[in-house]
Amino acid sequence: MDSLNDKDFNQDPLDLIKKLKPMESRKSKQEVWAELELMLQKPAKKTGNVISIFAKKWQIAASIVLLVAACFLGTKFYSKTVKASPGKQEIAVLPDGSTVHLNSKSEIAYNPIWWAYNREVHLTGEAFFKVQKGKKFTVISPIGTTTVVGTSFNIFARDNDYEVTCLTGKVKVVSLKTNEKVLITPNQMVKFSNTGNIQLNLAVNAKLATAWAFGKFVFTQVPIDKVLREISLRYGVVIKDLSNSKELYTGDFNKEKNIELALNLVCKPFGLEYKKLPSGAYLIQKAP
Template sequence: MSNKNIHSEDSLNNEHSFLGKGKIVWEKSDAEVWAELEKKISAQPAVKTIPLRSQIFRWSVAAVLLILVGLAGIATFYSKTIGTLPGEHLIAFLPDGSKVELNASSTLTYYPLRWKLQRKLDFEGEGFFNVKKGEQFLVKSANGSTQVLGTSFNIYARDENYRVTCLTGKVNVSTLSGDHIVLLPNNHAELEEGKLVMKKMFNPERAIGWTNNQFFFAGRPLKEVIDEIERQYAVTIELDPQLNNRNFGSNFSKKPNVEEVLGLVCKPMNLKFVKQSENVYRIVDKS
């Protein structure tokens, strides 16, 4: 046998030897693959499903809660303001039938939707209150508050001034500093140098004279008198600052013409008024 033949046979023997010694690993069968997939799927957490009817119920509950919250917010913050212009008087009726007569340039604010739960209002200006009996009735102003159950009283709350006159019933007056006084009929309280002072046997008709266009001033600063005339006649009156604190003690009724009233005020105080322009006046000392 030639060398060529020997080489060929050796080659076959070697290939046979290689195939005999090695072991080929084939891919998994279809059955094995599906078995593993099923095992993985079964191990996944189950998807939670919520019936449509249950979802609608939850949405409805959430909507109702939102509506209730909205209504509560409206009841808490919804307010009504009633005010008067210069030269104007007005009678305001509150939800419980209580009545407030407002002097010129006065405002009150109350909360209609929670009035039955809390009779409370904010007030600035001057007003005569006739309160129906019931739960506590509270009037708050910048410099104090007035608390009653059922009564009639007058409040003057302008700038730094705060005065309360009780006509009927009982009134509890308090200030921001903590002072408080209980007023009975014909009692009057006012702030004097930051302190609440009470005056007994006060003539209440003077306090509410404005409701009949009668104005009483007993030793009040002239500026306060002039401010009241401005409000009643819707005019502007310039007062020499040196005259602001000069005391005025008299009374007058509202006249058709503002110049008549200015004459009544100026003459006894040796003052004069000068018309600057339409509805604008200036008051100066004659000397």
């Protein structure tokens, strides 16, 4: 069958479907749907004031097919998002009972309806995952993916920085830039270079990676600008860094109610000072 004609409108829907099968193998999906749409738009033949019963049956069948297709696509692409705003943290419970602790200004998105068939979580920011035993899913970020089974791990994925630390179980990390893959176990960490290459650290204190979840800041040889950025996110306050400092900061402290206590700890050792602006933002610059 090469095309649909007027006679096809008076056929039983089941017969029409049978005729469509060989046509589908020779035509693209776009061509098939275009002809179906044309048939839907074409008026049914009438005998006096009576509409052809076969045309009416076909229209009902076609409507059901389109409705089912719309529902299928709608549920497949449905997404639920959980966000932690600046200065806040959130905990999300996934459909299988796994939990995600979101750090400030982080978010995840997943499809709860299709979770049983496609366990994928899209992450932007930082989060600590605790996965139910025997449950497998993949965490997707712009530059890397992490696949796990019954484990706990921390992912830091902000801008071009990507770090994964394994606390329990096994974690597979893939760089989307280089397609490199690595499997890490407890107290191991991977991070990506600027080119997307995987850098592996086989001996870390994994618990330090989740210190943020307990109200602590922990930094080891971290550039000052990144330290200030993390303080900005955790307190939900704008920090404008004009110091251009290239120093590396190492230290740990609790998140106090007053952000100025944290800024003093970080800035003073490097000869920097902070100033609160009328807008509520903080300006960081070199001390005179």
